[in-house]
Amino acid sequence: MKTEDKLNNLEVFEELESNVRGYIRGFPAKFVKSQGSMLWDETGKEYVDFFSGAGALNYGHNHPDLKQKLKDFIEKDGLAMSLDMATPQKEEFLLKFNESILKPRNMDYKVMFPGPTGTNSVETALKLARKLTGRHTIINFTNAYHGMTLGSLSVSGNKLSRSGAGVPLTNTNTMPYDNYFEDETDTSKYLEKMLADQSSAIEKPAAIIVETVQGQGGIKVAKDEWLKSIQDICRRYDIMFIVDDIQAGCGRVGTFFSFENIGLDPDIICISKSISGYGLPLALTLFKPELDIWEPGEHTGTFRGNTLAFVTAIETLKFWEDSSFEKSIIEKGKKTRAYLEKIAKKFPSLELEVRGRGLMNGIASPRRNFGEEVCKEAFKQGMIMDKCGPNGEVPKLFPPINIDDELLDKGLVILEKSIESYAFNQV
Numbered sequence: 001m002k003t004e005d006k007l008n009n010l011e012v013f014e015e016l017e018s019n020v021r022g023y024i025r026g027f028p029a030k031f032v033k034s035q036g037s038m039l040w041d042e043t044g045k046e047y048v049d050f051f052s053g054a055g056a057l058n059y060g061h062n063h064p065d066l067k068q069k070l071k072d073f074i075e076k077d078g079l080a081m082s083l084d085m086a087t088p089q090k091e092e093f094l095l096k097f098n099e100s101i102l103k104p105r106n107m108d109y110k111v112m113f114p115g116p117t118g119t120n121s122v123e124t125a126l127k128l129a130r131k132l133t134g135r136h137t138i139i140n141f142t143n144a145y146h147g148m149t150l151g152s153l154s155v156s157g158n159k160l161s162r163s164g165a166g167v168p169l170t171n172t173n174t175m176p177y178d179n180y181f182e183d184e185t186d187t188s189k190y191l192e193k194m195l196a197d198q199s200s201a202i203e204k205p206a207a208i209i210v211e212t213v214q215g216q217g218g219i220k221v222a223k224d225e226w227l228k229s230i231q232d233i234c235r236r237y238d239i240m241f242i243v244d245d246i247q248a249g250c251g252r253v254g255t256f257f258s259f260e261n262i263g264l265d266p267d268i269i270c271i272s273k274s275i276s277g278y279g280l281p282l283a284l285t286l287f288k289p290e291l292d293i294w295e296p297g298e299h300t301g302t303f304r305g306n307t308l309a310f311v312t313a314i315e316t317l318k319f320w321e322d323s324s325f326e327k328s329i330i331e332k333g334k335k336t337r338a339y340l341e342k343i344a345k346k347f348p349s350l351e352l353e354v355r356g357r358g359l360m361n362g363i364a365s366p367r368r369n370f371g372e373e374v375c376k377e378a379f380k381q382g383m384i385m386d387k388c389g390p391n392g393e394v395p396k397l398f399p400p401i402n403i404d405d406e407l408l409d410k411g412l413v414i415l416e417k418s419i420e421s422y423a424f425n426q427v
């Protein structure tokens, strides 16, 4: 192969890597560099990042403060891997997470380190809820996304992923998420009726698991009142209330936890994706101290002491000590939705619907292949953006939460042009 032919050539991946690969298909290039809210491929083409590693890079790529701490730590031969033994970095993370995040929010939680990924945190939450209550079913919601291992998959909606399970996905009961019928129906009333009716054929569950904003499900924002009703039902029926904050948490919607301005007080919280802030794997399962009924070593895993991830996580927590950080996320979110509303008005024939909270936004259209085509065009024009929703109908705007205003504007213009190109090709 000539050098020019090798640039962005993906033959090796096609030949040697499983067909299961996904994002490489939407973003067909070889990426060599990333900084802040930008990526560069082998040809030197630059891309605005409206994806943030699916929410694992909320603070952008290679943040200089995080990178420096990481370099210092490696230079001193700190323990990169420690199972769950004690290290000063783990100690500092626990202290700082407690001091800067939990205490100021009046939250009292034990921190558990499950395996390093989001699905590990969800599995742990489900296991703990079952152990605590002695019940085995879990109530989940339509279009939910909680991960790919069997327990998490059993509470997730996606048809393609579920069909890959190979065994029946059992011990769950699915209820309609908020606004499932796109009318005034309060689906929490339906849920409660099913629990109250001893002969509804719905067993009393160990837990109800919910996302405050469904990410993969299509940027569906649940109403505060609805979420509070779900929590209230959990309290009255003695059911564990689990919030999966893996995607909506770590600042994505403008506050550290997605639910903190809503007045929710979950029994168990799942956190992962951006907790390390550097793209390094780390997950937490938080629960009320009185729920800590684990025996020592009862739930374990090799990779629970990713010290590199603790080092960068500690640095990200400092961002939250300055209240202007939250304000800037909210401002960028408002600006984004105003721009999306403008786009929606500009193309009435596409019947666009703007959805979102904070910097977790989307623009949906029922037109054929809308999400797919718009993201493809955006990629051509130099932007990384993914789609979501049951039919991939929602281009999902997920820039780093600290993106510069100029780059945010640039991304929004690329989105507008991509939608324009889609509309043009429809006629």
Ligand SMILES: *Cc1c(COP(=O)(O)O)cnc(C)c1O
Residues within 6 Å of the ligand: 117, 118, 119, 120, 122, 145, 146, 147, 148, 211, 215, 216, 244, 245, 246, 247, 248, 272, 273
């Ligand atoms: C990504 C995600 C998960 C799964 O996390 P993995 O690290 O991919 O296992 C679970 N729940 C939500 C809401 C997510 O967005």
